[in-house]
Amino acid sequence: MAAISNVDIWKPLIVLLVLYALIFGGFKGRALVFCIGFALLVDSSLIDTLKNFVDRRRPKQAERVRLVELAKARPEFLTLFKKPAIRYSDERDRYSSGPSFPSGHVTNNITVAIVLALFYGRWGSLYFLFAAAIGYSRIYLGAHWPSDVLATAFLAAGATFLVLALLEAFWGWAASRWAPNVYLRHPRLIGGEAA
Numbered sequence: 164m165a166a167i168s169n170v171d172i173w174k175p176l177i178v179l180l181v182l183y184a185l186i187f188g189g190f191k192g193r194a195l196v197f198c199i200g201f202a203l204l205v206d207s208s209l210i211d212t213l214k215n216f217v218d219r220r221r222p223k224q225a226e227r228v229r230l231v232e233l234a235k236a237r238p239e240f241l242t243l244f245k246k247p248a249i250r251y252s253d254e255r256d257r258y259s260s261g262p263s264f265p266s267g268h269v270t271n272n273i274t275v276a277i278v279l280a281l282f283y284g285r286w287g288s289l290y291f292l293f294a295a296a297i298g299y300s301r302i303y304l305g306a307h308w309p310s311d312v313l314a315t316a317f318l319a320a321g322a323t324f325l326v327l328a329l330l331e332a333f334w335g336w337a338a339s340r341w342a343p344n345v346y347l348r349h350p351r352l353i354g355g356e357a358a
Contacts, residue, residue, distance in 0.1 A: 164303040165300070166233065166242070166243055167297060167300045168306070169233060169239070171239040172242065172243065175240065181196055184196050190345075190349050191354075195279075198352070198353060199278045201326065202278060202322075202326045202327060202330075205322070206319060206322050206323065207267065207271075209322055210266075213264070213318075214261055214262040214264065214265065217265075219264040220263060222305045222306070222308055223252040223305040224256060224258070224263075227251050228252050229249065229251055229252075229305065230251065230304065231303075231304060232248045232249075232250065233245070234246065234247060263306070263307050264307075264315065265314065265315040265319075266298070266306075266312055269297060269315040270315055272290075272294035272297045273294050273316050273323065274323045277323045281353050282353065282354045283354075284354075299312075330353065331352050334352035338352075
């Protein structure tokens, strides 16, 4: 669970997938990367604002919970081959991380899952399984309450759909005026195939 939640472990794979989409994915791949990047940027601003406004304590800050900590390793993915440390939260954990709600991990992964589903249908929807695993891992690790994860999933979905609707509307308005030839080939930004 700690490995699933640790984004540093996954960074090399994420970079490779982004490069692949940008280089070999054509318009659809570049639009996918743009939509994910823009939605994550907007959603992270919303999450930071809400975290400071709500200021809810994490389970490990409010109660004594079991924690799983990965061993340090460079490169980061090598931590998967080392035994994690298991301990219970104590006074050190009371102020060690920010507020609990909403969850940034859940927001990011629900956002990616929605964009992938809109671009790649059933195959893209498979990412929801990974997003659900991330949500569960956040509860398992004592980083979030179950209500944080569930409420964040709905919040992230609403914010992502709104951002994507605005991007699609902006594409229709701007591309038809400033890049009519591109717009003729790609009248839709999100999930659209070449005409």
